[in-house]
Amino acid sequence: MAFTRATGKHRRPSRSARTTRNIAGIAGLAASGVVASVSSPAMAATSGASHDTGLQRAVVLGDELAERVQAQADAQQAVAETAEAKAKAEADAVKQAEAAKAVADKRHEAEVRAAREEERRRLNAFVAPISGSYVSTAYQASSGLWSSGTHTGIDFHAATGTTVHAVGAGTVVEAGWGGAYGNNIVIKMNDGTYTQYGHLSQIGVSVGQQVMPGQQIALSGATGNVTGPHLHFEARTGADYGSDIDPIAYLRAHGVNV
Known part of the structure; x- marks a missing residue:
């Protein structure tokens, strides 16, 4: 049964081809006298066996040298391929890390934007000053109870001790006694x-x-000028008395259902 060797990138030349090249190389050793002996008819007739043995030895040595050179080349090629594969794997790992970081950065940016938007909504949100209450006295109602003759705010029904809320975000500019307003903020x-x-x-x-x-x-x-406990709430364009605006319209414009 005949065996054939698969073709490949590093397939060694056939023995006959190597032998041919080795013989050609040996032919260059003119100084050693080998070629002269082979080319001389007289010498060939008497010492052909000796020359033939030397030629075979040279062919064998040439084969061994070629095999060592080929093996060294194969080893170098394997090292180069390993290094190339390692470099490619490292480059792929860097690309994957960069892609993962880009995704994480985008997610973080989205979370930051969402948090800022939520904070903005929270800061811009408005609520009623008394939870679950109702307006007991309307804005600009007429009465001698008020120095201006009309009501400058609205009254929310509330028993003494009911929690009062800031309707929105801001800074306290007054907190204390306010004359007819009693204790006020x-x-x-x-x-x-x-x-x-x-x-x-x-x-x-x-x-x-x-x-x-x-x-x-x-x-x-029920501090100040009152007939009973309640919360007086005003909305103003300025800090001073007389700059009042409709509190109902003000709260509704900010999304409060009153």
Whole structure:
């Protein structure tokens, strides 16, 4: 049964081809006298066996040298291929790490944007100053109870000690006695408007303090010019008395259902 050797990148030349090349190389050794002996008819007739043996030895040595050179070349090729594969694997790992980092960065940016948007919504949100209550006295109602003759705010029904909330985010600019308003708080809102909370039984904030929407700032009461406990709430364009605007329209414009 005949065996054939698969072709490949590093297939060694056939023995006959190597032998031919080795003989050609040996032919160049003219100085050693080998070629002269082979080419001389007289010498060939008497010492052919000796020359033939030397030629075979040279062919064998040539084969061994060729095999060693080929083996060394194969080893070098294997090292080069291994190094190339390692470099490719490292480059792929770097690309994967960069891609993963890019995805993580985008996710982080999205989370930061979402957090900022949520904070913006929270800071811009508005709530009613008294939870679950109703307006007992309307804006600009007429009565001799008020020095201006009309009501400059609205009254929310509330028993003494009911929690009073900041309707939105802002900074406290007044917290204390306010004459006819009794104990009162004035807050400059983040949008530049002002809100006032009057007739309080207890104040829970101080001037300069920042407050958030829905934060408890006081307890309702019956201090100042009143006929009974309730919360007086005003909305203003400025900090001073007389700059009042419709509190119902103000709260509804900010999404509060009153």
